[in-house]
Amino acid sequence: MKRHIKYQVDAQADWGAMVGEQPGCERLFSCIQCGTCSGTCPVSIYMDLSPRRIMALVREGFRDDALASKTIWLCASCYSCSVACPQKISVTDVMYALKREALSKGILPKDLAIPVLAQEFCSMVSKTGRNSEFWLVLRVALRTNPFALFTMLPVAWNLMRTGRLPLGREAIVRKWELPARAAAKGVR
Numbered sequence: 153m154k155r156h157i158k159y160q161v162d163a164q165a166d167w168g169a170m171v172g173e174q175p176g177c178e179r180l181f182s183c184i185q186c187g188t189c190s191g192t193c194p195v196s197i198y199m200d201l202s203p204r205r206i207m208a209l210v211r212e213g214f215r216d217d218a219l220a221s222k223t224i225w226l227c228a229s230c231y232s233c234s235v236a237c238p239q240k241i242s243v244t245d246v247m248y249a250l251k252r253e254a255l256s257k258g259i260l261p262k263d264l265a266i267p268v269l270a271q272e273f274c275s276m277v278s279k280t281g282r283n284s285e286f287w288l289v290l291r292v293a294l295r296t297n298p299f300a301l302f303t304m305l306p307v308a309w310n311l312m313r314t315g316r317l318p319l320g321r322e323a324i325v326r327k328w329e330l331p332a333r334a335a336a337k338g339v340r
């Protein structure tokens with residue numbers, strides 16, 4: 153069961169302000185905790201913390217609770233909460249900011265494949281500029297549930313047979329200009 157009582161000693165006071173500096177998160181501190189975001193969210197019933205509680209945790213600086221939450225990964229980026237929020241807060245962008253930080257710090261829920269998918273997708277696109285679906289699915293399955301590959305075989309075969317799941321790795325033409333590659337080579 154989730155602990156509902158929070159202690160100030162566990163908070164990082166300036167972390168919420170840092171999230172508030174992320175693009176789209178500027179109005180974070182105007183949240184009035186009305187709960188409209190949670191009531192509007194189509195997937196909140198599957199979340200461990202409602203969007204309203206995520207907003208409260210971020211504002212107060214409870215970084216680890218917010219980043220380790222499954223909520224940020226279950227968010228479907230539908231923007232319903234952002235449209236409905238009476239304070240015009242883009243809750244969706246806050247979710248994105250938390251996802252980025254969770255990925256960069258490696259604070260990920262253990263029993264959820266979605267962050268692994270995000271990690272592998274970002275890794276692939278930053279190296280090649282393209283997503284190669286076959287390799288993405290393979291890498292995610294190997295890291296999360298290798299046995300699932302056997303159940304995927306019939307569908308994968310049909311997709312490959314009809315040319316809809318190519319085995320080749322796709323890449324943009326001048327992939328050395330991608331920011332991650334350019335930074336590694338010291339190119340500005």
Ligand code: SF4
Binds near residue numbers: 183190238
């Ligand atoms: S709808 Fe807006 S103001 Fe209300 S709890 Fe959610 S973020 Fe806060």
Ligand code: SF4
Binds near residue numbers: 203230247
């Ligand atoms: S953007 Fe995410 S948090 Fe907001 S309503 Fe949609 S699924 Fe829920």
